[in-house]
Each structure stands twice: as structure tokens, then as C-alpha cells.
Amino acid sequence: MENKPAALLNAVPPYGHVIASEKWRETTLIHNLKGGGVKILFESELSLTDFHLPNKSCILYVSECDIVAGNNYKRKLVRYRNASSSFQGLVLVERTRLSEQFFSAVQKFVVFDLGLTLLPVSGQTEASQLIAQIVHSGSRENPFRRSSSSQLLDPLVLAVVQQVPGVGRIKALALLQNFSSLQQLSSATISELEPVVGPAAARHIHSFFHKHAAAGT
Incomplete structure (x- = not known):
């Protein structure tokens, strides 16, 4: 039985x-998705992930309670990463007043240690909006890869890039025009970043990525 949920990642x-874990059936998130015209297929044995989307993305939702209570969410994240190699692994993390003090540690673990994409949400309402945005886009492309035909998904990418301290919306837009993924951005040199955001911001961004990369080694 232990291997069956992993197989469902296919x-x-x-x-x-959207394929949703049965545990979400009576939640605000599902109610909002249905209200937004998204059809829900519930699966009782979807234990390694919370949602499957039509663009081959899967989502694991880390709640405020998971973070504050230390609900073994790190172990679940590792299993999720290992099982979702053929999918775009996305982690929605509730960033609230209570969980804020833990957020930087969660971000480092998800993005730098596991190499997954993290998007902070204020709660289930915002999460439902992000999920519906992907579903209704109708795009078969990876939503986290720059594309002129996926403008509806740009806010998702912007939200990720703006998690870098000192990078606001304007600089995030400029960065996305020159670097098509977080991997490219994190490996960019200061000289490559300078023409895009200026010398000070370039040093700040480079220091941020390399400091966390060093901490993870």
C-alpha cells in the first residue's frame, strides 16, 4: 500500500x-475552486501530494499549523520531492503572522535544500486563486518557464522571484526578462546581474543565493 500513492503522481x-486529496473535500479551498468553475476529482489515496493539475504540476500544501506545530512537514516534503520527479513540484506555504518567524527556514529548506518551487499564500482563499489561474490558463507548458504565451501565469513566477530580499515587482520583472528560471537566476554572476538591476542589487541578489547555497552544503 505504501507505494500506491507514489504511483498516483503519474x-x-x-x-x-483538479485531482484533490479526499482530506480537502469540505474546505474553503475546494469551495472556492468549485465557485471558480474548476471541476474536482477526489482521490482517497493521494497521500504524497495534495493536488494534481492538468499541466503536470503537483502541489503540496504546508499550512500555518504544520509550520508552527512542526508536524513532520519536512519529512513529508522530502518524500514529495522524491516521488514527484516527473512533475513540476510546487509547494504552497501559508505565510501568516504566526508562521512568519519560521518562514525563512521553510523557504531555505524547500527552495535551496530540495530544489522545489515555493509560493507563499496568506491562506486557502489565495491558494485557490493561484490553482484556478493555472487550471484556466489551458497552457500545456511549464508555468514556471518564461513564455510570451503564458502571461496569465506570470504572477506566479513574479511571486517566487520577489521572495529574494530587496527585489520588488519592477526588478523581478526585469530579471524574468533575462533569466528564464530560478536556477538560471541563482547561478548568475554579479556581472550578469548588474546590467539588469544595477550594481548594488546585483551584489545583494548574488550574496543571497550563494549564502544559502553554502549553508546547504
């Missing part, structure tokens, strides 16, 4: 649908 729902 399931891709039809466009306009």
Missing part, C-alpha cells in the same frame, strides 16, 4: 479539472 487530470 495521474494527470483533464483540462479544467
Whole structure:
């Protein structure tokens, strides 16, 4: 039985649908998705992930309670990363007043230690908006790869890039025009960053990525 949920990571729902773990059935998130025209397919044995999307993305949701209570979420994240290698692994993390003090540690673990994409959300309402945005885009492309045809998904990418301290919306937009992924951005040299955001911000961004990379070694 332990291997069956991992196998379900190969399931891709039809466009306009989301496969959701049964535990989400009576939640605000599901209610909002249905209200937004998203069709839900519930799966009782979806234990390694919370949602599967039609663009071959899967989502693990880390709640405020998971973070504050230390609910073994790190172990679950590692299992999720290992099982979702053929999918775009996305982690939604509740960033609230209570969880804020732990957020930087969660961010480092998810992004730098595990190499997953993290998006902070204020709660289930915002999470439902992000999920619906992906589902309704109808794009078969990776939503976290720069594309002129995926403008609806740009806010997701912007949200990730703006997690770098000192990078606001304007600089994030400029960076995305020159670096198509977080991997490219994190490996960019100061001289490559300077023409995009200026010398001071370039040093700040480079220091941020390399400091966390060194801490993870």
C-alpha cells in the first residue's frame, strides 16, 4: 500500500479539472475552486501530494499549523520531492503572522535544500486563486518557464522571484526578462546581474543565493 500513492503522481487530470486529496473535500479551498468553475476529482489515496493539475504540476500544501506545530512537514516534503520527479513540484506555504518567524527556514529548506518551487499564500482563499489561474490558463507548458504565451501565469513566477530580499515587482520583472528560471537566476554572476538591476542589487541578489547555497552544503 505504501507505494500506491507514489504511483498516483503519474495521474494527470483533464483540462479544467483538479485531482484533490479526499482530506480537502469540505474546505474553503475546494469551495472556492468549485465557485471558480474548476471541476474536482477526489482521490482517497493521494497521500504524497495534495493536488494534481492538468499541466503536470503537483502541489503540496504546508499550512500555518504544520509550520508552527512542526508536524513532520519536512519529512513529508522530502518524500514529495522524491516521488514527484516527473512533475513540476510546487509547494504552497501559508505565510501568516504566526508562521512568519519560521518562514525563512521553510523557504531555505524547500527552495535551496530540495530544489522545489515555493509560493507563499496568506491562506486557502489565495491558494485557490493561484490553482484556478493555472487550471484556466489551458497552457500545456511549464508555468514556471518564461513564455510570451503564458502571461496569465506570470504572477506566479513574479511571486517566487520577489521572495529574494530587496527585489520588488519592477526588478523581478526585469530579471524574468533575462533569466528564464530560478536556477538560471541563482547561478548568475554579479556581472550578469548588474546590467539588469544595477550594481548594488546585483551584489545583494548574488550574496543571497550563494549564502544559502553554502549553508546547504
